[in-house]
Amino acid sequence: MPKPTFFNLKEEKREKIEIVAIKEFAERGFHGARLNNIVQEAVIAKGSFYQYFCDLEDLYTHLIIKLNRRKMDAIYEELKRHKTTDIFTQLALILKAVLQFIHSCGEDVLKMLNHPFPAFFYASEEIRELREKSEKTLFEPLIKEAIAKGDIIDDEDLAYSVLSHSGAIIREYLFHKAHSRDYFDIFSDEKAYNDAAELINNFIKQGLKAK
Amino acid sequence: MPKPTFFNLKEEKREKIEIVAIKEFAERGFHGARLNNIVQEAVIAKGSFYQYFCDLEDLYTHLIIKLNRRKMDAIYEELKRHKTTDIFTQLALILKAVLQFIHSCGEDVLKMLNHPFPAFFYASEEIRELREKSEKTLFEPLIKEAIAKGDIIDDEDLAYSVLSHSGAIIREYLFHKAHSRDYFDIFSDEKAYNDAAELINNFIKQGLKAK
Amino acid sequence: MPKPTFFNLKEEKREKIEIVAIKEFAERGFHGARLNNIVQEAVIAKGSFYQYFCDLEDLYTHLIIKLNRRKMDAIYEELKRHKTTDIFTQLALILKAVLQFIHSCGEDVLKMLNHPFPAFFYASEEIRELREKSEKTLFEPLIKEAIAKGDIIDDEDLAYSVLSHSGAIIREYLFHKAHSRDYFDIFSDEKAYNDAAELINNFIKQGLKAK
Amino acid sequence: MPKPTFFNLKEEKREKIEIVAIKEFAERGFHGARLNNIVQEAVIAKGSFYQYFCDLEDLYTHLIIKLNRRKMDAIYEELKRHKTTDIFTQLALILKAVLQFIHSCGEDVLKMLNHPFPAFFYASEEIRELREKSEKTLFEPLIKEAIAKGDIIDDEDLAYSVLSHSGAIIREYLFHKAHSRDYFDIFSDEKAYNDAAELINNFIKQGLKAK
DNA sequence: GATGAATGAGCGTTCATTCAT
């Protein structure tokens, strides 16, 4: 968690540091990122960095959490805007919101997220919370309601494990179809993405719908 | 690729190095692994390490390839032993073989494989081939045959993207059910794993079976 | 080129590093010189060294350039002080200035310069410029003027190749006479050196003077 | 000095090692040369190398001494063939013999000799002897006789210091004229070399001839 | 709060030399 000093910074400076850091993490991954590069690009003193963050992990975690929060906000807003109660329509809205979010972030964020997460990431308590509070919090109420309404079969765990992998399956689908491994590709062709999303959504519907 | 010197080593010594390295990679990930620790634990001179491998990446890649080959061998053996042509029975066999393979390897291998792959890994030609020759080679013929026989709907890409995520969905299911994050847990309760495998298998069947 | 940090150092510290480095290069040559020895003798942290210089080559080049500049300055000052236009008087002044310069530097500098230059040295652009701007710049105008005045025969290349070896011939002369191989010896007996310089100067005059 | 084992080797093998070593020293200089490369190219075991030589310095010194001996032999043969007693004709013969020797050795030898001598070289007793026994032994009798005959002025030391630099002055002359630093150039144009040799020879004659 | 020079543990890697076979 960044130190209070960081949040007392002028918005402009704070954003500069974040943008520069995202660029560094995007270009070189967490393990390749160098504090020297970040402070140089952000035009802050090395000592100042340690007034703002404990260390590089702290900064990295901060960025991931912030991006995740913004992603979840975008999803919730999309869900709120359409006010549907059908879980498969909701899944479609979620997938669409994710696509839009990624577009809105720019290439560096995408490149950063495309790097494998560093090992410390999985060990961190902060991250455990983050995961609990994002996908679970998102899907569980939807699933519970859909079960209550009798829309899907009565297996929360199955529904969750499938829904939470829907994004990954879409990406695998597009990768496999295109024989590509370029992460950008699959987000740039909006039509192809939406078609794949609908296909996977329908696939999931087959398996989950109440008998 | 390890140097010939490595393969000329006495089996005992060669295995010791591999086991020690797996442990180090398991505990700290590739980027956290330290050559010093490995040579110390394996009781070999630092210089000797470089008689066996070009560098740490070489050792890491060797281990991943070897483990992957053993996994694929186990799967193919299982498929051969049962000689079924039903794709969903085949998927069940595959999942079972993977479970057995992981049991046979021990916890360190699992922990090592659970770490995100380092970036260099994706750049390597060796690895690209490995990936082509493993999951794709495994699933594609099964899918093609099942489509030809009219057992599943005629969408190779969909089938592939779903089947290749079946393992991940099972693990997510067990994680979510157990509220656990210990990766080895989910492989230790064989019954629970097999039940989950059957459940996910059936789920997939719903979505893929020919109409 | 040393980094700005080096030039911001207190004079005392900067000189200590230079003196220590000259001693190390003098005793062991560039290829034998050890960074460990330098930082230990100079009582600075290894990391600090890299705040001051890119690497050992950087330090070595810095020293050579600095010494060369000081040598050339000494020569030009001597020439300016006496304002002669006779090329052989000028050569005598140059030889005298070199002698004084070497005396002012001490034995270590002499020993350092007596080592063969490392190979990288000849590849560097910085050094190419240095060479262009030292001996050539020094001798060529003198020669051109002497030819124009009709003082020496009209062969620039011959004059240059002979004049630029005058120092080496003097040293060989003194070595041979003294049956010595200690490089510093020949500069310590000022009288002998000056006699030799005059002798060689006269020798050259015989070959170069206009007929 | 190589060990007796080396001289017991079959001529063919011995020559192979020398040729390979010359190539390695030519390409990378003494400090860049790697024993690994030499034994690999010469197809001998690393351990065998130490049966033949104490270390790399031993091999290097052996090669230099051998080449020097061959050069001196070539010079003496040339002098013997023409049986002149005029010192300047003799100098011309020496310069010519050197040119021919370098041509006969091939490019690798030239490249090897073009590298600066390593520092250990100057410290070695073996080398001191070598130098004593080559240039000095060559020039001193010639000079003594020329003085006795009254052909040149009575200053042995001057004559020696000038004659022993004649080769270097020729090279400087050709370098300067061609604005080149490529060592090969100056030996490949035989005509230019011979013209320069004659020019420098005449120059020296002016300064040395008896008045 | 801001600075940036100072720090030194730690890194991966090299390679001449040894020595058991």
Add this chain to the structure above:
DNA sequence: AATGAATGAACGCTCATTCAT
């Protein structure tokens, strides 16, 4: 005499972190 695997000291260099100003 020949081998080549084993060795480990030594190398230059990195870079997150500290700390005096």
